[in-house]
Amino acid sequence: MKSVSFRNKTWDVAADLHLPEGFDEGGKYPAIIVAHPISSCKEQTAAIYAAKLADLGYVCLAFDASTQGASGGPGRYLEDPATRVEDFRCAVDYLVAQDFVDADRIGVLGICGGGGYAVNAAMTERRFKAVATVVGANYGRISREGDLSPDAAIKALEGICAQRTAEARGAEPAITSYIPRSQEELEATGIKDVDVVEAVDYYTTQRGRQPGSPNRLNVVSTQAGFGFDAFHLADQLLTQPLQIIVGGGQAGAFGSYRDGFELFDKARSARKNILVVPGATHYDLYDQPEPVGKAMAQLKTFFAENL
Template structure:
């Protein structure tokens, strides 16, 4: 991907602010925990703060940053006339917070709520027309927030990832018999940090762009992780994007589950996933348990795996059309 002044690495990204077109402004604000959040605010073409606009918060995947897929969809929604905000989660990307790559559900939930708080201060934003879009892990956390934050009038996800279920049970529930081992690992990591200040991490740290051979990729069995290694480490690499998370975060992650009380979602709901994606089961589980709304829709993108929904033009075009239609109708 060509570099640009905004650091965006997705296809057809903005390279400059041109009057009369979609414009981008990097902003910062404090969440209620006092952590400084950095975000990209997208304004639709011809934005006039004296007019009234719907606004949409876009939450990025686990390990992702605002310059990748969340920015892609924020830009596309801005092109459709919405004010949008793609932010870096606390402890991630350009946002503050130590230890780095702490990944606790309470933090991620607060990130989305704080993003809504900020949007309400933007002149021209209609507080009664706020939407939320979450991608991958951001999708699971957007589901969680929507249960209780009724400022969100419409909620959508793309390739939703239920982080708590996976950290607890393993991918595809393949490690249920070792749950206690992970709790012990998290507890030991917490004790180490308390006594030495040293942080244990899980997951490879991406420090530079790496080109992976087909042979290397084929050694990774799950399509999610195989495609993710290529996306984050090569084709859509960004220096702020890190695949690791603190081991002590498992104490909070493993007791979280986006499926719990999904019936509390009463807003219009759209969930999109690839029909052959190895994470489809997470979208299906949440969608089926979201019985509190009759206004819900599930879309399967034919032939798409999880990571492919982030960037493949033939899939992105279908997803963009769906979320633009959805928010256009529900936030009218």
């Protein structure tokens, strides 16, 4: 593995380049960009999938989203869909400039929210020749649903706009967390949803905790997400071969199971497949050996056939 960076507008995006065993800079390799989940970083589940794909002979680029992890950007801890999607295009720019990358054999894999962003990017980034998601989730849908009440999104936006006004008048940026910050905080909320419970287990314990994923979110930055739909125009613009992988276990609030089937039904791709991993929850497909192994078996076949 090699630490690298590439530019998005005026800042550096930090990335890890996972290289096949016996890598030869004089060779030509197919490449896959691997995108981390929302609130995550390149050292977590993205690194697991990138390393396994590198073992199959692919050059894999896992990057920290702009303003997150070790990446720069216009602020910190922003969850801005336009910037997230542009990161993918800039990552492709980096890869096609490397002599050892076959520019006609570049794919993308996105995990959770990174899957939704990957799909959205692929609609206009025609240099992606194959698109895969693992528990891909539509960030815009998650934002709009909120607590599932009819006016949840409107109420949330009113609060965000009030905070934006305060900051325009000199207040400090409001920083919140994506999920409860500890098991104790989770228990205090009374939340029992499987995705939230397992997110806390993954992100706040030794299981997956990393310095680049501090569970911090700029509140005002979430405003744009309410008007974002990761799958908008997939029926017109998403034509690349598509592999969707979801868990068949208990479904949770993040909605990756239904997002997976919505994307499958909507995508224009002539070649598309959806794999349901029996019994696997959303977070099982982040790092648990058996479900990840089943996902990787499918990804091995998919990328071999399409890159």
